[in-house]
Amino acid sequence: MSPSIASSGPRPRRRWPFVLLLLASLAWLGLVAGTAVGAAWFVPEGSGLAGPAIALGYGVLGVLVGVALGAVLGWKAGHGLLRTATVVAAVLALAAAGAIVYGVVAADKERRAAAGLDVPLPPPAGFRLESRIAEADEMRRYRELTIDGDTWTATWTAVGPEAATCTARLRFVEADALLRERIEVRQAPDRFTELCAVPEADATHVYALREDDPGSTSWEVFADERCLQEHGEIAALHWMLGRIPVDAVSDGRARCEG
Numbered sequence: 001m002s003p004s005i006a007s008s009g010p011r012p013r014r015r016w017p018f019v020l021l022l023l024a025s026l027a028w029l030g031l032v033a034g035t036a037v038g039a040a041w042f043v044p045e046g047s048g049l050a051g052p053a054i055a056l057g058y059g060v061l062g063v064l065v066g067v068a069l070g071a072v073l074g075w076k077a078g079h080g081l082l083r084t085a086t087v088v089a090a091v092l093a094l095a096a097a098g099a100i101v102y103g104v105v106a107a108d109k110e111r112r113a114a115a116g117l118d119v120p121l122p123p124p125a126g127f128r129l130e131s132r133i134a135e136a137d138e139m140r141r142y143r144e145l146t147i148d149g150d151t152w153t154a155t156w157t158a159v160g161p162e163a164a165t166c167t168a169r170l171r172f173v174e175a176d177a178l179l180r181e182r183i184e185v186r187q188a189p190d191r192f193t194e195l196c197a198v199p200e201a202d203a204t205h206v207y208a209l210r211e212d213d214p215g216s217t218s219w220e221v222f223a224d225e226r227c228l229q230e231h232g233e234i235a236a237l238h239w240m241l242g243r244i245p246v247d248a249v250s251d252g253r254a255r256c257e258g
């Protein structure tokens with residue numbers, strides 16, 4: 001028998017694929033478990049923005065524990081035990097990932113429902129509503145705002161030194177309120193536009209409706225603080241438009257570029 005044939009035998013079973021998968025699975029499980037325990041038990045009330053960082057710190061500690069456990073098993077466990085531990089850890093890691101994805105999707109669905117984003121918007125309406133507020137108004141919530149009635153998108157220039165441009169899709173309740181306001185004004189457009197006899201140069205609040213249909217009536221209103229106080233129709237429009245940027249930012253619809 002030749003030496004090469006005599007020395008041949010069963011090949012040693014490779015351990016490193018199991019070790020790598022075990023380490024990755026236990027690290028992920030440690031991160032999830034550590035973050036959950038930290039958030040539930042070790043984040044003080046009123047931590048604010050520091051709370052997630054504190055919880056994540058415990059998650060990192062969990063990663064270290066998981067890697068250490070995986071290293072011990074990879075070094076000391078027999079092949080059968082190593083394989084079993086790896087399969088169990090991998091299944092648990094996938095289950096944890098699935099649970100997190102499910103939780104994120106469910107939370108987003110709940111947020112959208114609470115914000116009214118799950119209700120379909122009205123069909124394209126063929127108009128553009130524009131507004132601008134002078135710097136003299138200390139309570140202004142935007143500098144300029146435009147609402148596209150075809151896409152139901154609001155675009156505004158924010159207040160502040162950076163003057164960021166923000167965009168958000170309207171909710172159904174906002175689009176519906178604008179449509180109702182549009183219908184009410186259509187019934188008496190001249191009376192509405194003549195509520196405020198303020199020269200354009202002196203106006204601190206400007207509102208304009210641009211209709212795409214040439215047969216529909218477009219209008220402009222030039223107002224000041226006194227006009228808003230004396231005429232509820234103008235004040236209602238001012239309040240309605242002012243709420244859109246605030247609500248869009250608060251419920252996460254707004255996308256801003258500085």
